[in-house]
Amino acid sequence: VSSSEFDLIRRHFARPGAGRPDVLLGIGDDGAVLRPPAGKDLVAAIDTLVAGVHFPLDTDAESIGHKALAVNLSDMAAMGAEPAWAMLALTMPRADESWLEGFCRGFFALARAHDVALVGGDTTRGPLSISVQIQGFVPPGAAFRRDGARPGDLICVTGTLGDAGLALLLEQDMDIGRPDARAYLRRRLDRPQPRVREALLLRGLVHAAIDVSDGLFADLGHVLEASGVGATLHLERLPLSAEFRSCLDTMNAAGYAALRRFAPGLAWADLALCSGDDYELCFTVPPEHRSRLEYLAANGLPCSLIGVVEADAGLRCRLEDGSLHQPGRRGYDHFGADDR
């Protein structure tokens, strides 16, 4: 079996994601030829995963393939776009057949689930890193942006927060939590489910949106800054999974000490506010759409109302007793942590 680059590409990446009639020429030429739908705008995003930075080095290939596409689908969700076409730039140290097989299984399963076609790519030799570029469609003017939040808007978040961050901490030798709870959290880290369906349900309701990749506190901060507003969050409303709570409940003294090194203040709140990788959707909704939002929430849209946008700049995190809490860490920042 020859393992030349061209054979590799042919064998693994020529399989279909979704078969889409708007892909006139797919993988195998110098470029793909695509036909955008008339009367819609394109939304485009690109995201890179680096081994040991964006996923633990022990992550299985199938999860890496899933996550590489998931973080880009999450960008589509954050823009309110319907995903369509993906391109993959894969750099890997050697042509490992079984790794590629697993990677493609994870990538294409998620692609098919979201009707996304892989239309092109580049495979090169080097340290493991994966860039995915993705495109989708929105009606003109309908894209969710970061700069649309207005005072009075309700702040909402899908799903639960802090699961992936706690999973990363638990990987660092913390022997706490029931095995099934730990497995759940690790799956939340390895196989994030992008909120594409939820975003499309929210079209017409949303003033501003972002996906939570660097932590709610940092990501919501970007929305507030871009919109020229501030906000108050009610920490007791932060959505936490049963598994997250149960792991924190069974934490021993050593675990708490380690957790406190990460989050010196309120451990649970700081994990939910400042750890990244949850890929939930944070969005603001004007108060006149409250009843429509509550209808969606009562009919299968997993969504919590956690705060309100205010005219005063800054993000205030309020505890149930009315006091303010200052998070101990400001979210993940690739070039900030070591270089300041």
Place this chain on the structure above:
Amino acid sequence: VSSSEFDLIRRHFARPGAGRPDVLLGIGDDGAVLRPPAGKDLVAAIDTLVAGVHFPLDTDAESIGHKALAVNLSDMAAMGAEPAWAMLALTMPRADESWLEGFCRGFFALARAHDVALVGGDTTRGPLSISVQIQGFVPPGAAFRRDGARPGDLICVTGTLGDAGLALLLEQDMDIGRPDARAYLRRRLDRPQPRVREALLLRGLVHAAIDVSDGLFADLGHVLEASGVGATLHLERLPLSAEFRSCLDTMNAAGYAALRRFAPGLAWADLALCSGDDYELCFTVPPEHRSRLEYLAANGLPCSLIGVVEADAGLRCRLEDGSLHQPGRRGYDHFGADDR
């Protein structure tokens, strides 16, 4: 000065490439919002450069920025597309301000020259690697493809071949050639000029096209295979630069020995046939368009007629005396060389 990721991106990448009215929302949100022109198809490509694989480790930052975009513009040329929008996934070991400054100078100068807007990106920490995704437009059905070559087509190539490959060899301690010739060749390696203008002039004439990134022999081979045809090349017609010829002329015995390790047969022919990185355009034109092609060639399109497409599969390289030459190496292949 904080060197956080967000500040970095803001300061260096928020500068405009081209200002384009079809970019409704550029860098700074979860995705760009783009408005494709009505009635045209999109052409999309992605290419990665890895340090030490796609450029020598001593390459200056400005050349890396130039080349990262140039190789993608070359894909647009190979498809006959008019480039418009680029996205950049930049992975680097640390936030080096002066490196970024140089990188952006090279990238944006070329972007402005081709009216390309940088519409989004991702900056991550890791070993140096750059993926650029690019998009452009073609009238429906007008994209150049690899599978359109027909027996009787003329085979043409722009510019000259082998310059970048010889430059790479010269970097390996070969003390030959006049300094100005060496500098010219190194510039051909570091600052390839994508043949976008030439491709647009060739619209309506071309049956099949590819850009020469892995070497003419390999890349033309892809065209022939995709088209189900073969070809004969006339080696004495391969376009060689004066600098390429002069360096080979002044080569001493040690230089020839090194060259022969790379190319055991005819050194000049194997360099021109099998070394990559020239980013010239190889294309086929039906014989009825010969006079239009010659008119373009006489009026500023640098282009040589080097062979003819035939029904018999395979690529035959013929010397002036009529004998056949078999190239010693089949072009650059990232996962082929070591793994076979």
